Amino acid sequence: MADRAPRFPAKDSRLLADSEAFRAAGHALVDQIADFYASLPDRPVTAGESPAQVRALLPEGGLPATGRPAAELLTEVAPLLFDHSLHNGHPRFLAYITSSASPLGALADLLAASVNPNVGRFDVAPFATAVEQQTVSWLAELVGFPADCGGIMVSGGNMANFLAFIAARQAQTTWDVRHAGLQGDTRRLTAYVSAEAHTWVDKAADVAGLGADAIRWVETDSEQRLRPDALRAQIAADRAAGRLPFLVVGTAGTTGTGAIDPLPELAAIAKAEGLWFHVDGAYGAPAAALPEAPPALKALALADSVALDPHKWLYSPLEAACVLVRDADALAAAFSFLPSYYKLDPIHDDEAPVVNFYNLGMQNSRSFRALKVWLGLRHAGRDGIIDMIRRDIALIAELHAQVQAHPEFEARSLSLSITTFRYRPADLADDDQSHDYLDRLNRRLLDELQGAGEAFVSNALIDDTFWLRACVVNFRTTAADMAAIPTIIARLGRQLDDEMRSEAS
Ligand SMILES: *Cc1c(COP(=O)(O)O)cnc(C)c1O
Secondary structure, eight states, X not given: OGGGSOOOOOGGGTTTOSHHHHHHHHHHHHHHHHHHHHHGGGSOSOOOOOHHHHHTTSOSSSSOSSOOOHHHHHHXXXXXXXXXXXXXXXXXXXXXXXXXXXXXXXXXXXXXXXXXXXXXXXXXXXXXXXXXXXXXXXXXXXXXSOTTOEEEEESSHHXXXXXXXXXXXXHHOSSOHHHHGGGGOSSOEEEEEETTOOTHHHHHHXXXXXXXXXXXXXXXXXXXXXXXXXXXXXXXXHHHTTOEEEXXXXXXXXXXXXXXXXXXXXXXXXXXXXXXXXXXXXXXXXXXXXXXXXXXXXXXXXXXXXXXXXXXXXXXXXXXXXXXXXXXXXXXXXXXXXOTTSOOSOOBOSSSBOOOGGGGSSOSSOOOTHHHHHHHHHHHHHHHHHHHHHHHHHHHHHHHHHHHHOTTEEEEEEETTEEEEEEOOTTOOSSHHHHHHHHHHHHHHHHHHHHHOSOBOEEEEETTEEEEEEEOOOTTOOXXXXXXXXXXHHHHHHHHHHHHHHHHO
């Protein structure tokens, strides 16, 4: 019996609960992180290791039976993470749409986790709830959406779009869809998106019970933008066939090429047809803050809902996204259930009903992810944000101009902060004969480039052709980095072209 009695471990090994131990470990960790930030430009973008090499870095065997001092673990693990990660904060990381995360955001996450408010209900997270409400309203203001809209912070663009999808389903059904389900009507609910839209649409239709066949992937033009005439025709055909159209989705900056759908036309069609108009601005919405933004983008102001992703183009660390809804009651209408184990909602004060965020989305317990976004907005201010976004756009335009002028590159597209291009040996024409070879060459080039760690771009498939793709959402990228990219890629391209031609002969 005696050895079953609880043995109290030393303070340091109890979750770092001693405040002096926390202070020491925290200072040491912040020092390590500051050095890491400073070292970023000199590091490879990635170590390019195999899964086996990475797994070999972990402790052997099963769950450790006994613990180790927290400070020691932190000191040991931080360099492992620094040395064996793909650094999306690296100045020459230009892939996907993952921003260089702000160091301020990292500290904000630490602060949020330290107090650990559960931002599900006002009464258990009063300050944090108020901050999240203000963050939602400021994000709306930033992108030109009505600031008195409803909204909520979520984990990412997928979730933000998904909430809007469900809100649209609720708003557009004439029967009680939340209780009766889709069986309340025999007509098939149908949503319209461009063929270039992100895969969240498939997931949303699947999980919402509509089935992926409820999605109409509407044809795009030569610039990857949804074609309004094709949309009109598809809606008409679907109505004639007894379907129930409910949602038009416009993309404000496609993931592949940054294409902006003609949002004013889409808004007009949705209005004329009585459909919910949602804009997926996961990537491009923040660019609507620029005075010089194209009207097609600014028209996201006309939407019923907008998804945007501060962890993409507002330099917030993962995870931070937001959905905005014009009708401030639309999210509660779609998500609230009032359980018996909470006090009755809503709590009112003199001015306005208090928001309990668990009622506006899927999550119950919620982290204070708004803090890093709120602090980021206050720190940069509207002008600072506009400057940073404008700079990203100017940098990518610079790269586009360089590949366009280069005899060994072919430039394909430029929109927002994304450009696509491919390596094409100067003696190869852009014709059917060389198509397959150029595809293979560029695929291999991308593989090797991504493994080598000197610079990191990704790819886009446009009209069945493989293109290299660079995207700048990165406050660390400089003009010198942009100038280096064509040199790095051309050097690798030449090498591979030589190899592949000699393999073939
Ligand atoms: C990235 C992206 C998404 C998904 O966002 P996550 O934050 O990765 O969940 C949705 N739509 C578009 C247009 C995107 O670029």
